[in-house]
Amino acid sequence: MTTTYHHSAAFNDLAALLTGQLFLPQAADYEQVRQLWNGKVKTQPAAIARCLTVQDVIHTVRWTRSHNLPLSVRGAGHEIFGRSLSEGVVIDLSQMKAVTVDPEKRTAQIQAGATAGDLIEAAQQYGLATATGTISSVGMTGLTLGGGYGPLNGAYGLAADNLLSAQLVTADGQLITANAEENADLLWGLRGGGGNFGVVVSLEFRLHPLTTVLSGLLLYPLDQARTVLHRLNEFIATAPDELTIRFGFLQIPDGQTVLFLSPTYCGSLEMGEQAIAPLRTFGTVLVDQMQSVSYHELIHSSDAFTPKGRHYYIQTQSLDGLQTETIEALIEQGLPLPSPFSAINLHNFHGAASRVGVSETAFALRQDHLMVELIAAWEPQDDEQQHIQWAQNLSRSLAPYAFKGGYINILDEQEQERVRLAFGSNYERLLDLKQKYDPDDVFRSTIGHLAPHSLTR
Numbered sequence: 200m201t202t203t204y205h206h207s208a209a210f211n212d213l214a215a216l217l218t219g220q221l222f223l224p225q226a227a228d229y230e231q232v233r234q235l236w237n238g239k240v241k242t243q244p245a246a247i248a249r250c251l252t253v254q255d256v257i258h259t260v261r262w263t264r265s266h267n268l269p270l271s272v273r274g275a276g277h278e279i280f281g282r283s284l285s286e287g288v289v290i291d292l293s294q295m296k297a298v299t300v301d302p303e304k305r306t307a308q309i310q311a312g313a314t315a316g317d318l319i320e321a322a323q324q325y326g327l328a329t330a331t332g333t334i335s336s337v338g339m340t341g342l343t344l345g346g347g348y349g350p351l352n353g354a355y356g357l358a359a360d361n362l363l364s365a366q367l368v369t370a371d372g373q374l375i376t377a378n379a380e381e382n383a384d385l386l387w388g389l390r391g392g393g394g395n396f397g398v399v400v401s402l403e404f405r406l407h408p409l410t411t412v413l414s415g416l417l418l419y420p421l422d423q424a425r426t427v428l429h430r431l432n433e434f435i436a437t438a439p440d441e442l443t444i445r446f447g448f449l450q451i452p453d454g455q456t457v458l459f460l461s462p463t464y465c466g467s468l469e470m471g472e473q474a475i476a477p478l479r480t481f482g483t484v485l486v487d488q489m490q491s492v493s494y495h496e497l498i499h500s501s502d503a504f505t506p507k508g509r510h511y512y513i514q515t516q517s518l519d520g521l522q523t524e525t526i527e528a529l530i531e532q533g534l535p536l537p538s539p540f541s542a543i544n545l546h547n548f549h550g551a552a553s554r555v556g557v558s559e560t561a562f563a564l565r566q567d568h569l570m571v572e573l574i575a576a577w578e579p580q581d582d583e584q585q586h587i588q589w590a591q592n593l594s595r596s597l598a599p600y601a602f603k604g605g606y607i608n609i610l611d612e613q614e615q616e617r618v619r620l621a622f623g624s625n626y627e628r629l630l631d632l633k634q635k636y637d638p639d640d641v642f643r644s645t646i647g648h649l650a651p652h653s654l655t656r
């Protein structure tokens with residue numbers, strides 16, 4: 200059911216408080232500002248407050264609460280199921296994206312609307328980088344609050360593991376800091392505990408010396424997929440930290456569906472060539488596009504495959520490696536892919552990411568695993584049902600072999616039980632934090648939503 204919030208004159212009062220612009224549905228550019236990455240999301244917020252300052256955020260939180268309207272927070276707008284667009288007021292941070300690098304301390308301070316691309320572009324000028332996802336346009340804040348799988352997980356952990364400090368506007372409009380010295384419990388929660396605790400307005404990340412990586416694609420024909428995946432499964436169990444491999448199925452421009460491996464090695468080129476050499480022997484490589492590239496180029500290289508505005512639906516499972524049954528499910532149930540834009544993507548979580556203790560951060564799945572993304576993508580005019588069903592059916596086939604939780608950045612509201620399981624033994628501690636920082640559940644339209652004790656007992 201959708202609720203309509205009347206566009207009362209009271210919005211003029213909010214607009215008058217902001218240095219940024221307030222977009223109401225009747226504005227000519229409202230639709231352009233509203234659109235998320237996923238064109239399937241049609242939610243029409245009553246107002247979008249495009250904040251330019253922390254004070255704008257504070258005013259918007261206080262005003263929205265005093266008018267008892269739903270609130271959501273949006274950074275780069277890549278959330279898949281539309282939780283960054285509530286039907287009430289949206290705090291839009293997309294224009295707050297400044298990045299400041301301290302090359303001596305090897306840290307970067309970002310405003311919360313900065314993307315992975317913004318951060319890496321600034322850091323690379325000093326020969327530095329940090330753990331990001333695979334795509335440059337994804338917001339660093341949403342990525343980090345959910346965890347943050349990517350090509351540097353093996354060497355540097357999750358994006359969340361590199362978060363040192365954050366500033367946040369709480370539900371009662373106070374600006375607070377979370378770091379090792381102040382509100383350390385909150386810093387723990389922000390490392391993978393979702394957007395439950397307030398509006399993050401800035402974050403500080405640890406940086407690592409990194410200029411180039413050895414990365415790219417190795418493509419194999421489908422008739423070799425079983426053999427290659429079995430051998431890959433053995434290989435990744437002993438892969439060095441520097442080598443993180445994403446792999447799966449996609450369609451290439453000539454219409455063929457292929458098995459792809461996308462290894463990234465972040466060390467010397469020579470060692471990288473040695474490390475990836477066995478991958479070339481797993482089958483007959485159709486296309487070999489491995490090359491030395493800057494990390495900045497790497498995270499831009501896949502942007503074109505995931506354009507904004509197309510319709511998407513994604514399901515996720517996390518597997519304890521591959522076994523015959525899961526390889527068969529991926530091939531028998533997953534193929535053919537339901538459209539030329541759809542894909543199956545498996546992220547290899549290992550190395551530094553697996554050495555963090557379960558209770559050290561809110562993100563709880565700390566053993567080696569494969570995070571599977573079943574990405575259905577189609578043009579807006581297509582019937583969505585077949586695409587959605589493909590992802591749901593394949594997810595169901597993998598579920599008996601998967602960990603009982605899942606990656607909170609890709610679980611939708613109907614999967615609340617899986618969110619609880621994803622947090623595992625950290626769940627109760629997260630509920631306590633929610634009770635402490637957002638007892639009225641103002642931030643309920645979020646990835647990894649937690650209901651405070653006071654509203655459930």
Ligand SMILES: Cc1cc2nc3c(=O)[nH]c(=O)nc-3n(C[C@H](O)[C@H](O)[C@H](O)COP(=O)(O)OP(=O)(O)OC[C@H]3O[C@@H](n4cnc5c(N)ncnc54)[C@H](O)[C@@H]3O)c2cc1C
Pocket residue numbers: 236272273274275276277278279282283284292311331332333334336337338339340341342343344345346347348349393394395397398399400505608644645646
């Ligand atoms: C094309 C694509 C590629 C992706 N690749 C990866 C990948 O490689 N690795 C990976 O781990 N994930 C990946 N993801 C998932 C991605 O991490 C999540 O969708 C993430 O939530 C997006 O963050 P955002 O800031 O861009 O999105 P938004 O829609 O702006 O925000 C998403 C949610 O994060 C929370 N949030 C965002 N900003 C704030 C804030 N300032 N304060 C409080 N809460 C906030 C809110 O709950 C919000 O609903 C990908 C998603 C897409 C669409």
